Amino acid sequence: xxxxxxxxxxxxxxxxxxxxxxxxxxxxxxxxxxxxxxxxxxxxxxxxxxxxxxxxxxxxxxxxxxxxxxxxxxxxxxxxxxxxxxxxxxxxxxxxxxxxxxxxxxxxxxxxxxxxxxxxxxxxxxxxxxxxxxxxxxxxxxxxxxxxxxxxxxxxxxxxxxxxxxxxxxxxxxxxxxxxxxxxxxxxxxxxxxxxxxxxxxxxxxxxxxxxxxxxxxxxxxxxxxxxxxxxxxxxxxxxxxxxxxxxxxxxxxxxxxxxxxxxxxxxxxxxxxxxxxxxxxxxxxxxxxxxxxxxxxxxxxxxxxxxxxxxxxxxxxxxxxxxxxxxxxxxxxxxxxxxxxxxxxxxxxxxxxxxxxxxxxxxxxxxxxxxxxxxxxxxxxxxxxxxxxxxxxxxxxxxxxxxxxxxxxxxxxxxxxxxxxxxxxxxxxxxxxxxxxxxxxxxxxxxxxxxxxxxxxxxxxxxxxxxxxxxxxxxxxxxxxxxxxxxxxxxxxxxxxxxxxxxxxxxxxxxxxxxxxxxxxxxxxxxxxxxxxxxxxxxxxxxxxxxxxxxxxxxxxxxxxxxxxxxxxxxxxxxxxxxxxxxxxxxxxxxxxxxxxxxxxxxxxxxxxxxxxxxxxxxxxxxxxxxxxxxxxxxxxxxxxxxxxxxxxxxxxxxxxxxxxxxxxxxxxxxxxxxxxxxxxxxxxxxxxxxxxxxxxxx
Amino acid sequence: xxxxxxxxxxxxxxxxxxxxxxxxxxxxxxxxxxxxxxxxxxxxxxxxxxxxxxxxxxxxxxxxxxxxxxxxxxxxxxxxxxxxxxxxxxxxxxxxxxxx
Numbered sequence: 064x065x066x067x068x069x070x071x072x073x074x075x076x077x078x079x080x081x082x083x084x085x086x087x088x089x090x091x092x093x094x095x096x097x098x099x100x101x102x103x104x105x106x107x108x109x110x111x112x113x114x115x116x117x118x119x120x121x122x123x124x125x126x127x128x129x130x131x132x133x134x135x136x137x138x139x140x141x142x143x144x145x146x147x148x149x150x151x152x153x154x155x156x157x158x159x160x161x162x163x164x165x166x167x168x169x170x171x172x173x174x175x176x177x178x179x180x181x182x183x184x185x186x187x188x189x190x191x192x193x194x195x196x197x198x199x200x201x202x203x204x205x206x207x208x209x210x211x212x213x214x215x216x217x218x219x220x221x222x223x224x225x226x227x228x229x230x231x232x233x234x235x236x237x238x239x240x241x242x243x244x245x246x247x248x249x250x251x252x253x254x255x256x257x258x259x260x261x262x263x264x265x266x267x268x269x270x271x272x273x274x275x276x277x278x279x280x281x282x283x284x285x286x287x288x289x290x291x292x293x294x295x296x297x298x299x300x301x302x303x304x305x306x307x308x309x310x311x312x313x314x315x316x317x318x319x320x321x322x323x324x325x326x327x328x329x330x331x332x333x334x335x336x337x338x339x340x341x342x343x344x345x346x347x348x349x350x351x352x353x354x355x356x357x358x359x360x361x362x363x364x365x366x367x368x369x370x371x372x373x374x375x376x377x378x379x380x381x382x383x384x385x386x387x388x389x390x391x392x393x394x395x396x397x398x399x400x401x402x403x404x405x406x407x408x409x410x411x412x413x414x415x416x417x418x419x420x421x422x423x424x425x426x427x428x429x430x431x432x433x434x435x436x437x438x439x440x441x442x443x444x445x446x447x448x449x450x451x452x453x454x455x456x457x458x459x460x461x462x463x464x465x466x467x468x469x470x471x472x473x474x475x476x477x478x479x480x481x482x483x484x485x486x487x488x489x490x491x492x493x494x495x496x497x498x499x500x501x502x503x504x505x506x507x508x509x510x511x512x513x514x515x516x517x518x519x520x521x522x523x524x525x526x527x528x529x530x531x532x533x534x535x536x537x538x539x540x541x542x543x544x545x546x547x548x549x550x551x552x553x554x555x556x557x558x559x560x561x562x563x564x565x566x567x568x569x570x571x572x573x574x575x576x577x578x579x580x581x582x583x584x585x586x587x588x589x590x591x592x593x594x595x596x597x598x599x600x601x602x603x604x605x606x607x608x609x610x611x612x613x614x615x616x617x618x619x620x621x622x623x624x625x626x627x628x629x630x631x632x633x634x635x636x637x638x639x640x641x642x643x644x645x646x647x648x649x650x651x652x653x654x655x656x657x658x659x660x661x662x663x664x665x666x667x668x669x670x671x672x673x674x675x676x677x678x679x680x681x682x683x684x685x686x687x688x689x690x691x692x693x694x695x696x697x698x699x700x701x702x703x704x705x706x707x708x709x710x711x712x713x714x715x716x717x718x719x720x721x722x723x724x725x726x727x728x729x730x731x732x733x734x735x736x737x738x739x740x741x742x743x744x745x746x747x748x749x750x751x752x753x754x755x756x757x758x759x760x761x762x763x
Numbered sequence: 764x765x766x767x768x769x770x771x772x773x774x775x776x777x778x779x780x781x782x783x784x785x786x787x788x789x790x791x792x793x794x795x796x797x798x799x800x801x802x803x804x805x806x807x808x809x810x811x812x813x814x815x816x817x818x819x820x821x822x823x824x825x826x827x828x829x830x831x832x833x834x835x836x837x838x839x840x841x842x843x844x845x846x847x848x849x850x851x852x853x854x855x856x857x858x859x860x861x862x863x
Contacts, residue, residue: 717862719855720794724786 079144079164082129086162086215087146089130089172090225092122093208101201109196113187116200120183120207127176127211134169142166145281147217155276163217163280166600167356167432171214171349174439177583178345179207181576185447186337188572189454193335199239203341206232210346214353219268219278222357226264226318226350230257233347237334249330256327260317264354267310274303280357287360301366308362308371311354312378319351319408322382326667328405329389332397332459336450339397343404344443352411352435359415359428359602368419373513376416376504380517382409385664387527391534392648392660395459396449399535400442403485406524407438407493413521414500418602420507420514425601427507430499432600437484437492437588444580445481448474451573452539455566461535466544470566475540477577482536484584486529487626492588494622497525502618525622529629537637770811777804791843791853795836802832 079086096119100112107115137144147161162168183203190196209229216222231254238250271278275286275296289295297304315321320328328348332339342348355362355375362371383406390402411434417427451474456464468475484491487498501521508515544566568574636642648657662668739747751758777800784797806825813821843853850857 715862717859719858720786727782727786 077141077144079146079162082126082133083144083164084146085126086130086144086164089123089126089176089215090208090212092119092126093204093211095119097201097204097208100197100204104197107197109191110187112197112200113183113190116204117180117183117187119204120180123207123211124176124180127172130164131169131173134164134166143168143281145217147279147281156272157277158220159218159279160221161217162215164215167353168214170432170436170600171353172211174436175207175210175214175345175349178439178443179210179341181579182337182341182345182443182447183207185340185450185573185576186335188570189337189450190335195239199236199335202232202235202239203338206236206341206346210350213350217280219271219280219283219358222354223264223268226314226354227261229347229350230254230261230318233257233331233342236338236342237331239334239338243333245330246333249327249333253327253331256324257317260314260324260351263310263312263317264314267307267314270303270310271307274300274307284360287364290364297364301364304361304364304367305370308358308367309374311358312371312375315351315354315412316378317351318354319348319412320405321351321378321409321412322385323666325382325386325405326663326670329398329401329663332395332401336397336446336453339401340443340446340450343400343446344439348404348408349435349439352408352415352431355412355415356428356432356435359418362415363418363428363602365421368421372416372419373511374416375412376419376514376517379409379412379414379416380504380520382406383413383524384520384527387524387531389660389663390531391527392657393531394462396452396461396464396535396539397446397459399461399531400445400449403445403528403531404438404442406528407434407442407485410497410500410521410524411435411438413517414503417500417503417507417514420510422510423503423506426499426503428602429596429600430496430503433499433588433591433596434493434496436591437496437584440580440583440587441481441484441491441493444477444577444584445485447573447577447580448478448481451569451577452478452566454569454573461538463545464539465542466540467566468540470544471540471568473568473574473577477574477581478536478540480581480584482532484588485532486630487525487622488630489623489626490585490589492584492586494626495588495592498619498622501525501622502616505618522621522625526625526629529626530633533630533633534637537633541638767811767815770807774804774807774811777801777807789854789856791839791846791855794855795839795843798839799832799836802828802835 096116099115099119100107103112134142134144143163143165145161145163147159150158150160152158164172183200186199186203190199193199206229209225209232212225213222213229216225234250234254237253238246240246241250268278271283275283277283286295286297290297317324331342334342362368362375386402386405386409390399390406393399393402411431414427414431414434417423417430418425420427451471452464452467453459455471455474456467458464480491484493487494501518504514504518504521508518632642636644636647647653659665739745740751742748781797781800781802781804784800785794788794788797806828809821809825809828811821813819813825846858847853
C-alpha cells in the first residue's frame with residue numbers, strides 16, 4: 064500500500080498476511096460499482112448497470128468468503144488479523160484506519176456478503192423496467208459498501224463513518240419512489256429517527272476519545288483484557304465506560320429500531336421490497352446489533368455489564384414483545400415482516416444482554432450473534448418472497464391475496480419455509496438460535512429474577528411470532544384468491560403498467576434466489592450448531608453445546624409447544640375458520656386492543672404531535688421573541704442612530720452664504736482667541752495667568 | 764503725510780462692507796462684487812505696507828492679487844451664466860441642491 068504511512072504494530076492479534084491483507088479491497092469493489100454506475104448515468108444500459116453492481120458485489124463476496132476461509136484456518140491465538148495505517152493525529156488523539164478481523168467479523172462477512180449478492184441478483188429481475196434503475200443499483204452498491212466497511216472497521220470512528228454512509232443510503236433507497244409523498248416522508252422519518260440514535264453514538268465516541276485518547280478497537284479491547292487483571296487505563300474509569308456503552312446502545316437503538324426509536328422501520332416499507340430485504344436481513348438494522356457485539360469486551364466489564372447489559376436485555380425483551388403485538392393486527396405483508404424484524408432484532412439484543420449475568424458465560428453472546436445470522440437468512444427469504452408476491456399481485460394487502468399457492472408454487476413453498484423457520488418450527492434455523500437466546504435467559508433467571516420476566520416476555524413473543532407468521536401465510540397463500548376490487552397497489556407503483564388477469568410465478572432470477580435462501584433458512588441453524596458455533600463466536604470461554612443438548616431441555620420443549628400453539632391458532636382462525644377473526648376484533652375488548660395495535664400504540668401519533676404541534680408552537684414562540692425582542696433591540700439602536708444623524712444633517716443647508724457666515728464666525732473666534740487670550744499683553748490673559756497659571760502652560 | 768493706520772481703517776471698512784455683501788446679498792452679482800471689495804481691501808493693505816517700508820514686495824503682491832481677482836471674476840461670472848441658464852435666476856439662496 065502507501066509506503067509513506069507508518070504501520071502501527073498491534074499489541075494483540077497479528078498483522079494480517081495472506082488473503083487477509085487484501086481485506087481492504089472488499090469495500091473497494093462495491094464502491095467502484097457505485098462510482099461506475101453512478102457516474103455513467105444514462106450512458107449505461109439498465110442491464111449493464113445491474114451487471115456492474117452484481118459484479119462488484121460478487122467480487123466482494125468472493126473476497127469475503129476467501130477471508131472467512133483464512134480465519135477458519137487461523138488459530139484463535141493469532142486472531143484478530145489486523146492492519147492499521149496511521150490516519151490522523153489531533154493533539155493527544157490518534158486515529159488509525161484499517162481493518163480488524165476476528166470470528167465475529169468473519170461470520171458477518173459471510174452473512175452480509177452472501178445476502179447482499181443474492182439480493183442484488185434478485186433485484187435485476189425485480190426492478191426490471193423501473194425508470195430509476197441505475198440510481199437504484201448505484202445506491203445499493205454504496206449501501207453494501209457501508210455495511211462491509213462497518214463490519215471490517217478497526218476503529219470505532221471509522222465504523223461510525225460507514226454507519227453514516229448506511230444512514231444516507233437508507234434515506235436514498237427508502238425514498239426511491241420520491242415522487243410518492245409517503246415514500247418521501249418515510250425516508251425523512253428514517254433519517255431523522257436514526258439521527259437521534261447517531262447523536263448518542265457520537266456522544267459516546269467523543270467521551271471515549273477524550274477519556275482514553277483513542278477509539279481503536281485493538282487498543283481498547285487489549286485494555287479490557289488487562290482490566291480483568293486489575294491493570295491498564297480502564298481501572299477507575301467504570302463510570303465513563305458505562306456511559307460510553309449506554310450511549311453506544313443509544314446509537315444501536317436508533318439503527319436497529321428498538322423502542323422508543325422503532326417508529327421508522329415499519330414506514331421504511333415504502334422503499335422497494337429488495338431494499339427492505341437488504342435493510343432487514345443483511346445491512347442497516349443489523350449494524351446496531353453488530354455494534355453491541357463488536358463493543359462487547361467493553362460491555363462485559365463486570366461493573367459496566369450490571370448496568371449496560373441489563374439495560375440492553377430489558378429494552379430487547381420489551382421491544383420483542385411490543386413489536387410482536389403490533390404485527391398481530393397489521394394487514395400489509397411488508398409491515399408484518401417489519402414488525403417481525405423489530406421483534407427479532409430485540410431478541411438479538413436480549414441475547415447479548417443476558418451476558419449481564421456472569422454465570423451464563425458466553426451463552427448470551429453466542430446466542431445473540433447466532434440469532435442475527437439465522438434471522439438474516441430467514442428474513443431475506445421472507446422479504447424476497449413477499450417481493451415475489453407483490454410483483455405478481457400488485458398489492459401489499461394480505462386481505463387482497465389468498466390462494467396464491469396455486470399460482471406461485473415456488474414462492475409459496477419458500478414462504479412456508481421462511482414462516483416455519485420464523486415461527487420456531489423444530490429443526491429450522493430460527494428454532495435453534497431463538498432457543499439459544501431463551502435458554503441463556505433461563506440460565507440467567509436463576510441468578511437474577513429480572514431475567515425471569517424477560518424470559519416470559521421472550522416466550523410470549525415466540526407464541527405471537529408463530530401466530531402472525533402463519534396468519535400471513537394462510538391469508539396470502541391458503542384458500543381462494545380474493546383479489547382487490549380495483550387492485551390499487553398500496554406500496555409499490557404499477558411498475559409494468561400491464562394488469563395480469565391472474566397472479567403468475569416470478570422469473571427464475573427471483574425464484575432461484577428464493578430456493579437458495581430457503582436452503583439457508585432451513586439448514587443454517589443446524590449446520591452452525593453442528594459446526595460448533597459456540598466454539599467459533601464466543602466471548603470469554605467457548606461453549607460446546609451439542610444438538611441433543613440444545614433440543615432436550617425444558618426451555619426447548621416450552622418453545623416448541625408455544626410455536627405449535629401459535630401455528631395452530633393461526634390455522635384455526637385463518638385457514639379452517641373455526642374461530643372468526645372478525646368477531647375477535649369486533650368484540651368490546653378485542654376492538655379496543657385491535658384499534659390500539661393498528662394505531663401502533665399511538666406512539667407515532669405522539670411523535671407527530673411533538674414534532675408537528677408542540678415543536679411548531681415552540682418555534683412560533685421563539686420566532687415571535689426573535690422578531691419582536693431581538694430584532695426590536697437591533698432595529699431600535701439603528702432607529703436612534705437615524706434620528707440623531709437626521710437632526711445633525713440639517714446643518715448642511717446647501718446655501719453658500721450660510722457656509723460663508725459660519726466660516727466668518729470661525730475666523731472671528733480664532734482672531735479673538737489670539738487677541739484676548741494668547742496675547743500676553745491682554746488683560747484677560749493676565750487675569751487668567753494669575754488665577755490659574757497651569758491653564759496657559761502650553762500656550763505661551 | 765497721511766498716517767498708515769488711515770489706510771487700515773479704509774481697508775477694514777471695505778473688507779467689512781464686502782463681507783456683509785457676501786453673506787447677506789441674494790444676487791450672485793452682488794456677492795461677486797462683495798468678494799471684489801474684500802480682495803481690494805487686502806490690496807490696499809499690501810500697497811500701504813509697501814509704501815511704508817515693506818519695499819517692492821508689497822506692490823508685487825498687490826499686482827498678483829489683482830490678476831487673481833480678474834481670473835476669479837471671470838470664473839465666477841462663467842458659473843453665474845451657467846447657473847442662470849439652468850435656473851433662470853442668479854439668486855444664490857435658491858442654488859442649494861447640494862445638501863441633505
